[in-house]
Amino acid sequence: TQSTRPQRLLAAVHKKATRGNPRSVVKAIDEFCNQNEWAMNVGNEKGSEILDSVVSETNPGCVLELGTYCGYSTVRIASLLPPHAQLITLEFNPDNAAVARQVIAWAGVAEKVRLVEGESGEWIPKMKEQFGVKTFDLVFLDHWKNRYLLDTKLMEECGLLKKGSVLLADNVVCPGAPDYLEYIRNSPQYKSQFFKSHLEYTKAEDGLEKSVFLG
Ligand SMILES: CCCNc1ncnc2c1ncn2[C@@H]1O[C@H](/C=C/CNC(=O)c2cc(-c3ccc(F)cc3)cc(O)c2O)[C@@H](O)[C@H]1O
Numbered sequence: 349t350q351s352t353r354p355q356r357l358l359a360a361v362h363k364k365a366t367r368g369n370p371r372s373v374v375k376a377i378d379e380f381c382n383q384n385e386w387a388m389n390v391g392n393e394k395g396s397e398i399l400d401s402v403v404s405e406t407n408p409g410c411v412l413e414l415g416t417y418c419g420y421s422t423v424r425i426a427s428l429l430p431p432h433a434q435l436i437t438l439e440f441n442p443d444n445a446a447v448a449r450q451v452i453a454w455a456g457v458a459e460k461v462r463l464v465e466g467e468s469g470e471w472i473p474k475m476k477e478q479f480g481v482k483t484f485d486l487v488f489l490d491h492w493k494n495r496y497l498l499d500t501k502l503m504e505e506c507g508l509l510k511k512g513s514v515l516l517a518d519n520v521v522c523p524g525a526p527d528y529l530e531y532i533r534n535s536p537q538y539k540s541q542f543f544k545s546h547l548e549y550t551k552a553e554d555g556l557e558k559s560v561f562l563g
């Protein structure tokens with residue numbers, strides 16, 4: 349039977365990356381996407397210039413990622429977390445979750461990551477009771493773009509954001525998340541900043557929106 353793109357991406361990780369070395373896993377995926385097949389990972393330009401620096405400056409103890417896909421950004425974030433910090437990542441497609449688990453394991457960051465196979469709408473309300481989460485220091489939004497706003501409001505309602513919590517949203521230009529941007533840029537509860545970049549592995553315009561919850 350035909351392999352899927354996530355499966356071919358995983359094969360490239362097994363072939364090219366060194367087990368236990370997260371940077372080599374990130375490099376192997378970027379090479380695969382540049383040389384073989386485009387895939388919707390945040391990529392190295394947005395990853396190194398924006399995601400990595402926001403994670404490092406936030407120095408988060410508790411991170412939520414919406415939309416694991418193949419685990420590329422999961423590995424980038426986990427490799428920058430301080431000891432004992434935890435990253436919860438939500439992925440509702442079982443095939444993608446299966447690939448992501450193996451990418452995360454190969455990178456050697458599995459003990460920092462809890463991959464939950466399920467929908468954000470169902471699991472965000474369960475974060476406190478199921479995982480003992482109080483609030484998230486950082487949330488990386490990279491799932492369906494038409495769900496960014498809904499899930500942000502849900503996190504507010506569930507009391508999962510505190511003064512200083514950072515929301516970092518991928519693709520606010522391409523494919524775009526207009527209702528999210530409209531809300532977050534006009535809300536007195538957030539201080540937002542746009543980081544211009546390019547769509548992963550292309551020259552097309554894109555960027556990330558960083559928003560700090562003011563409480
Ligand atoms: C119930 C749906 C909302 N809740 C959800 N809960 C858990 N996981 C969810 C999820 N939504 C989506 N997912 C998962 O996240 C992933 C989806 C990511 C969506 N990302 C994009 O569409 C995207 C798309 C592009 C893109 C850009 C230009 C282009 F021409 C084509 C694509 C670039 C990106 O960087 C992207 O992130 C999948 O693995 C999906 O199964």
Ligand SMILES: [Mg+2]
Nearest residue numbers: 390490518519
């Ligand atoms: Mg994205």
